[in-house]
Amino acid sequence: MWEYNEKVKKYFTDPPNVGRVEDADGVGEAGSLACGDALTLSFKLDDDGKIADARFQTFGCASAIASSAALTEMLKGKSVEEAEKLTNKDIAEFLGGLPQEKMHCSVMGEQALQAAIRNYRGQEPLPQEEGEVVCQCFGVTDQEIRRVALENNLHTREEITNYTKAGGGCESCHGAIEDILAELWETEGAGQAPQVSIPSARPKKLTNIQKMKLIEETLEREVRPALKADGGDIEFIDLEGDKVMVSLRGTCSSCAASQATLGQFVQAKLREFVSEDLVVQEVKP
Amino acid sequence: MSQRIVYLDNNATTQVAPEVVAAMMPFFGNLYGNPSSMHTFGGQVGAHLREARAKVAALLGADPGEIIFTSCGTESDNTAIISALKSQPGKRHVVTTRVEHPAVLSLGQDLERQGYEVTFLPVDRQGNLDLDQAAEAIREDTAVVSVMWANNETGVVFPVAELAELAKAKGALFHTDAVQAVGKIPINLRETSIDMLSLSGHKLHAPKGVGVLYVRKGTPFVPYIIGGHQEHGRRAGTENVPYIVGIGVAAELAMANLEDENTRVRALRDRLEDGLLKMPATMVNGDRERRLPNTSSISFEYVEGESILLGLSDLGICASSGSACTSGSLEPSHVLRAMGVPFTAAHGSIRFSFSIYNTDEDVDLVLDNMAPIIERLREISPFWAKAQEAQAGGAGS
Numbered sequence: 001m002w003e004y005n006e007k008v009k010k011y012f013t014d015p016p017n018v019g020r021v022e023d024a025d026g027v028g029e030a031g032s033l034a035c036g037d038a039l040t041l042s043f044k045l046d047d048d049g050k051i052a053d054a055r056f057q058t059f060g061c062a063s064a065i066a067s068s069a070a071l072t073e074m075l076k077g078k079s080v081e082e083a084e085k086l087t088n089k090d091i092a093e094f095l096g097g098l099p100q101e102k103m104h105c106s107v108m109g110e111q112a113l114q115a116a117i118r119n120y121r122g123q124e125p126l127p128q129e130e131g132e133v134v135c136q137c138f139g140v141t142d143q144e145i146r147r148v149a150l151e152n153n154l155h156t157r158e159e160i161t162n163y164t165k166a167g168g169g170c171e172s173c174h175g176a177i178e179d180i181l182a183e184l185w186e187t188e189g190a191g192q193a194p195q196v197s198i199p200s201a202r203p204k205k206l207t208n209i210q211k212m213k214l215i216e217e218t219l220e221r222e223v224r225p226a227l228k229a230d231g232g233d234i235e236f237i238d239l240e241g242d243k244v245m246v247s248l249r250g251t252c253s254s255c256a257a258s259q260a261t262l263g264q265f266v267q268a269k270l271r272e273f274v275s276e277d278l279v280v281q282e283v284k285p
Numbered sequence: 286m287s288q289r290i291v292y293l294d295n296n297a298t299t300q301v302a303p304e305v306v307a308a309m310m311p312f313f314g315n316l317y318g319n320p321s322s323m324h325t326f327g328g329q330v331g332a333h334l335r336e337a338r339a340k341v342a343a344l345l346g347a348d349p350g351e352i353i354f355t356s357c358g359t360e361s362d363n364t365a366i367i368s369a370l371k372s373q374p375g376k377r378h379v380v381t382t383r384v385e386h387p388a389v390l391s392l393g394q395d396l397e398r399q400g401y402e403v404t405f406l407p408v409d410r411q412g413n414l415d416l417d418q419a420a421e422a423i424r425e426d427t428a429v430v431s432v433m434w435a436n437n438e439t440g441v442v443f444p445v446a447e448l449a450e451l452a453k454a455k456g457a458l459f460h461t462d463a464v465q466a467v468g469k470i471p472i473n474l475r476e477t478s479i480d481m482l483s484l485s486g487h488k489l490h491a492p493k494g495v496g497v498l499y500v501r502k503g504t505p506f507v508p509y510i511i512g513g514h515q516e517h518g519r520r521a522g523t524e525n526v527p528y529i530v531g532i533g534v535a536a537e538l539a540m541a542n543l544e545d546e547n548t549r550v551r552a553l554r555d556r557l558e559d560g561l562l563k564m565p566a567t568m569v570n571g572d573r574e575r576r577l578p579n580t581s582s583i584s585f586e587y588v589e590g591e592s593i594l595l596g597l598s599d600l601g602i603c604a605s606s607g608s609a610c611t612s613g614s615l616e617p618s619h620v621l622r623a624m625g626v627p628f629t630a631a632h633g634s635i636r637f638s639f640s641i642y643n644t645d646e647d648v649d650l651v652l653d654n655m656a657p658i659i660e661r662l663r664e665i666s667p668f669w670a671k672a673q674e675a676q677a678g679g680a681g682s
Contacts, residue, residue, distance in 0.1 A: 002591075012595065018665050033668055034628045036589065036608065036617065040667040057667035059632075061591035061608075065665060137616065169616045 004062060007096045012062040015069035019055045026080075028115025028125070030108045035138055035165065037064040037105065041112040043075055043083075043120075051075045051083060056112075063102040070094045071109040084117055086110065087151055088163070103163045107148060133271070134176050137169025139264030145180050155185060211274060212239050218273040219246075223266055234266065242277040244270060288601040291647045295488075296437050296465055296580060296638035297605055301531070302490040308534040309492075312527035320524055321515065330526055337533025341497055344536040345482065346473030353498045353516045354529050358464040358485030359388040361498035362431075364509040364520070365460040365481040366392055369429035370401070372505035373458075376428035380457075382406045382414060382443075383623040388483075389431055389462055390619070406432075411572040412441035412624050420451050427457040434466035434482075438607055438620040438636055439571030440580025442470065449478040458504065464488055468539035469546055469577045480504045486528065490640070491535035495528035542641050550639050551578035553648050557637060558583060560652040564659060566672065570607075570626055570634060579639040582607070582621075584630035587669040588662040593635055596658035602651055607634040629668070 004012070020027075024042035031038035037060030046052035054075040056068040071091055075083050088106035092098045098106060115125055131143030148154065148163050157177045161167040167177050206214065216236055227234055227248075237245040246266060267280040292300065318327030320334055338349040345352075355361045366379065366389070381393050383405045393403045404422045408414055414432070423430055430452040435442045445461045452459040460481040466472065468489040474482065481504065486495035500506050500519070512521025558581045561567060566586040585593065590608025597604055607618030608631070616622070617631035626634070637651070663669035 012592070013599075015665065020670075029667075033632070036628075036632045038667060057665060057670065059587065059666040059668050060589050062595050064589070065592065 002063070002099050002102065004066075004099070005096050008063060008066045008098065011066035011069045011095065015056075015065055017053075017055045017069060017072035018057070020057060021053050021055045026116040026120030028112045028117070028119055030111035030115060031060070031064075033059065037061065037108060039064070039068050039108050039112045041068070041071065041109075041116045043072075043116060045080070049079055051078050051080070060105065060108075061102070063098050064105040064108065066095060067091050067098070067105040067109045068112075071113060075113070080117055080120060083113065086113060088148075089152060100159075100162045103152075104165050107163055132276075133264055133268040134180065135164075135166035135169065135173045136265070136268050138165040139268070140164050140166035142180055145177060146184055149181060149184055155181060157181065206275060208239065212236075214274045215239065215244060215270060215278075218270055219266070222269040222273065226265075237283055242275065242279055244278050244280045245283045246280060247283050291600075291602045291643075291650050293637040293639060293643065293647065293651070294603045294605050295640040296440075296636065298487045298493065299490045299640050300642055301487075301492050302535060302538055304538060305491055305531045305534045309527040309531045312530055316526075320526065321513070333530050333533075334524060334526065337529045337536075340533040341536045344467065344472070344540050345484075345499055346475045347499055348502065350517075351474075351499050351502055353500060353519050354524065354532075355496040355498050355520055356494060356525070357496040358386075358462065358483050358488075359496075360509070361483030361485075361496045362386075362388040362460075362462050363392055364498055365483060365500075366396075366429055366431055367509055368500075368505075368507045369458045369460065369481075370396075371507040373428045376426045376457075378402045378404070378424055378427045380404045380406065380419070380422050380427055380430040380432075380452075382408065382432055384408055384412065384436055384438075384620045385431070385433055386437055386462055386464065389433070393431075408441075408623050410625050412436060412439045412570070412620070413572055413575065414443055414448075416444060416447055416451070419448055423451055423455045423457055425455060427452070427455060429458045429460055431460040431462065434461045434463035434472075435469070435577050435580075436571070436620060437465045438618055439582045439624075440465070440577035440638075441571045442466065442575050442577060445479060446477045449480070453478045465577060465580075468536075468543065469579055471543060474499065474501070486532040486535060489532075489535050489539050491532040492528055495525055495532045497532065545641055547578050550641060550643065553643055553645065554579055554581050554637070554639050556645075557581060557648045557651060560648075561655055564656055567659075568630060570621060570624065570630070581637045583635055583637070584626065585633040585635065585659050586629045587666045587672055588633045588659060590633055590635060592662050593633070593658060596662070597635075597651075597654070600650065600654055602654070604638075605636045607636065608632045 021042040021044045025045050027042045029040050040057045043051050043054040054072040056072050058065045058068040074086060074094055088110040091106040091109045118125060131141035133139055134142050134145060144164060145160055145166055149160060152163060154160055154163060157167060157174055160177050167174050219234055219236055223234055232248060235247045237247055263280050263282055270278045316330055318330045320327060320331035322328060338352045341352050342349045379393060379396060379401060381389055397403050406414055406419055406422060430448060432443050432445060432448050434445050449459040458480045461479055463482045464485045467484040480501045482499040484497045487493040506519060508519050510521045515521055515524055558569060561583055568584050570582040570584055590606030594604060594606050607621045621631040621634055
């Protein structure tokens with residue numbers, strides 16, 4: 001049983017701002033059905049450029065719903081520039097604190113807010129966090145781990161799992177997360193910017209034909225069975241340089257939010273078995 | 286304010302039967318002697334242990350000499366599997382399933398790290414094992430096959446009698462974790478080739494802290510806890526006399542209540558399930574035919590289990606969930622994942638598990654309140670809106 005404070009309980013039991021703003025100026029999504037929590041955030045500005053209305057739709061546990069509702073309350077009256085500065089810490093503080101194991105719910109709020117602001121500015125949604133996928137189970141990249149660690153001053157693997165979910169599944173990436181933290185805080189101490197690059201583990205060069213063949217084989221062996229179990233499928237459409245165009249079919253394609261995760265899953269598999277440089281892009285059939 | 290508790294989480298633990306509490310009390314009072322003592326004061330306690338052993342043996346269709354009292358189901362599971370490996374040092378292979386309780390599953394993973402080979406049998410979408418696949422997995426060097434009698438999350442019952450025969454044919458020992466099955470379905474070990482069986486007191490109205498390991502007469506056995514001569518040298522440590530007396534009475538009650546469990550309790554479970562299934566996007570997890578009479582795992586798609594449980598808890602209704610947020614591991618239940626239950630449903634799964642203490646009023650309270658809880662959460666969920674749109678679009682085209 002999680003220990004939620006009264007404010008969290010209140011925001012779960014009777015959340016304000018449920019739904020979607022009509023004619024929204026910005027809409028952003030974070031999380032996925034597969035991961036167990038997801039949030040769609042929308043907001044509308046008034047004539048003075050302040051956020052007049054913000055609404056949310058959330059699939060998730062009590063703290064995910066409370067964090068989303070809290071975020072919408074915090075946004076009202078703020079300019080986009082002010083809103084942009086909000087972090088997961090602000091959300092957790094607004095609620096009077098969240099259980100450590102639930103901090104990832106506040107991180108999801110921050111991610112949805114950033115996505116909504118990008119949408120408002122006419123920028124493409126980030127297909128995923130930049131960097132290498134470290135946690136395959138939840139599709140968390142090294143860059144996201146570094147960013148959340150720096151923002152929240154996190155030093156242990158357990159904290160990273162609580163805040164990002166990374167390492168909360170099969171646990172096989174615990175060593176990699178610990179390496180990232182060791183490197184991050186060592187470099188920080190030396191006063192340098194955190195290093196982001198990870199040396200490529202796959203130096204061999206492939207011709208385009210070899211690459212395409214290997215991609216098709218990897219999709220068939222590593223990806224398709226998992227998708228088919230849930231009634232979905234994937235089709236390899238084209239390869240442009242290192243850009244792999246795929247189309248998702250069946251139940252997977254009807255669930256927009258799970259695509260981010262799915263894309264990461266496909267990309268992680270292709271990077272593992274084909275080439276570190278591949279980028280997966282989804283095209284509509 | 287005291288709220289009425291509607292307890293529908295009996296696969297997690299059960300209310301201690303008042304008869305059990307009453308029977309235990311003298312052993313916290315005047316009858317505090319040690320059954321191993323030479324004096325009459327201590328020795329008289331031994332008679333109560335014998336009585337308890339006979340009652341447990343009767344429930345299982347076993348002989349009293351085949352019953353070892355332990356501290357819990359997990360200890361029984363660990364003892365059985367490790368004994369099988371120690372008594373057959375040449376055999377380094379274990380067969381179990383992907384849907385075992387952590388008491389067996391985590392032990393299996395640990396044995397792998399120690400260099401043993403462990404086969405984890407898969408289950409199908411209904412949670413059933415494939416007997417042919419099991420037969421193929423058992424080899425000449427298989428020391429033990431350990432398959433639960435019934436699954437704690439779905440209630441699906443496995444064909445342990447057939448599996449025990451398959452193990453016997455290959456010269457392997459067969460152990461079953463029957464923690465959820467005992468007291469809910471008839472068990473007669475004399476009619477099977479099962480070598481070892483684990484059960485837990487607190488799942489059948491005895492207190493937490495007492496369990497049983499059945500070891501068939503003639504089965505090689507190496508004790509796990511070394512020390513004194515208690516339990517015929519098979520489990521050292523001074524007997525937990527009050528709790529053993531308690532589990533004896535609980536076993537007696539379980540036998541008497543088996544009929545009620547399989548008629549009235551089953552009907553309560555079915556009425557709840559049928560009522561809940563009237564809601565859209567709701568489904569039962571697990572084979573509805575081959576199932577314990579008291580268990581229902583039911584998924585409410587597009588909403589998350591912890592949120593449902595909190596809504597129920599506010600009404601005094603106790604249940605559990607296979608969702609990630611309640612599993613402690615950030616991933617939904619290993620049982621539902623092994624069955625291939627889609628994420629939309631695994632995260633929104635709720636397990637209701639009944640006991641003889643449940644009533645029609647309990648079922649009514651859940652049926653009256655579940656729909657508003659689910660509807661409220663679906664209103665908040667982005668996926669519900671999308672699913673509705675997709676359905677409306679599909680119906681229109």
